[in-house]
Amino acid sequence: MPQPCIHPSILSADFVNLEAELARIATADAVHVDVMDNHFVPNLTLGLPVVERLLAVSPVPLDVHLMIEDADRWAAGYAELGCESVTFHAEAARAPLKLARELHAHGARAGMALRPATPVEPYLDLLPELDMLLIMTVEPGFGGQAFLDVMLPKIRRAAEAIRAGGGRVALQVDGGITEETIVRAAEAGADTFVAGSAVYGAGDPEAAITALRRAAHDAGS
Ligand SMILES: O=C(CO)[C@H](O)[C@H](O)COP(=O)(O)O
Numbered sequence: 001m002p003q004p005c006i007h008p009s010i011l012s013a014d015f016v017n018l019e020a021e022l023a024r025i026a027t028a029d030a031v032h033v034d035v036m037d038n039h040f041v042p043n044l045t046l047g048l049p050v051v052e053r054l055l056a057v058s059p060v061p062l063d064v065h066l067m068i069e070d071a072d073r074w075a076a077g078y079a080e081l082g083c084e085s086v087t088f089h090a091e092a093a094r095a096p097l098k099l100a101r102e103l104h105a106h107g108a109r110a111g112m113a114l115r116p117a118t119p120v121e122p123y124l125d126l127l128p129e130l131d132m133l134l135i136m137t138v139e140p141g142f143g144g145q146a147f148l149d150v151m152l153p154k155i156r157r158a159a160e161a162i163r164a165g166g167g168r169v170a171l172q173v174d175g176g177i178t179e180e181t182i183v184r185a186a187e188a189g190a191d192t193f194v195a196g197s198a199v200y201g202a203g204d205p206e207a208a209i210t211a212l213r214r215a216a217h218d219a220g221s
């Protein structure tokens with residue numbers, strides 16, 4: 001089993017001090033950057049100019065999560081800037097296969113995300129074209145929500161399909177990840193964990209990252 005990856009979300013960081021907030025999570029595997037447009041989700045965060053500056057100062061790679069309506073139009077720009085991975089929502093992409101290939105052409109890993117109400121089965125054929133599948137474990141839009149246990153069968157189903165395809169695709173979960181819920185997500189087969197409030201809400205973010213990594217590892221991730 002690969003080592004579990006912990007991606008703190010800067011949605012829960014202090015937006016006035018992002019450079020300092022990034023320095024606090026230097027032991028993470030990547031930083032998760034939530035891009036929201038107030039259309040796909042009822043919240044607005046940041047876009048390309050801020051991501052460009054984050055890339056210039058981040059001690060870890062950027063994992064961008066696009067919660068935007070026009071993913072086909074904007075996703076490649078984040079790859080061109082140098083983000084390690086760019087994840088678009090299946091519900092927001094008109095041509096997901098073309099988009100994944102475009103991200104690869106710009107040197108990024110291609111991720112695809114599913115809202116809680118979106119079933120995974122219709123998208124399993126796309127796995128060979130993806131580097132990461134993101135199963136949302138809260139309704140996208142806000143940090144600090146409770147983990148949806150009802151997503152566990154979907155995580156298991158996705159993990160099964162990924163294993164059947166050779167285990168090359170990362171399985172990310174995002175929303176409500178804590179030292180407690182990460183155990184259930186890892187047991188279900190997730191290997192990449194986004195954690196916003198559990199990391200930035202902790203007094204010592206690096207200790208929180210270590211504790212999450214250990215909990216996922218012990219659960220068999
Ligand atoms: O995509 C997101 C919300 O749409 C965030 O990445 C997620 O909610 C992280 O925050 P927390 O760990 O506090 O739930």
Ligand SMILES: [Fe+2]
Pocket residue numbers: 009032033034065174194
């Ligand atoms: Fe996210």
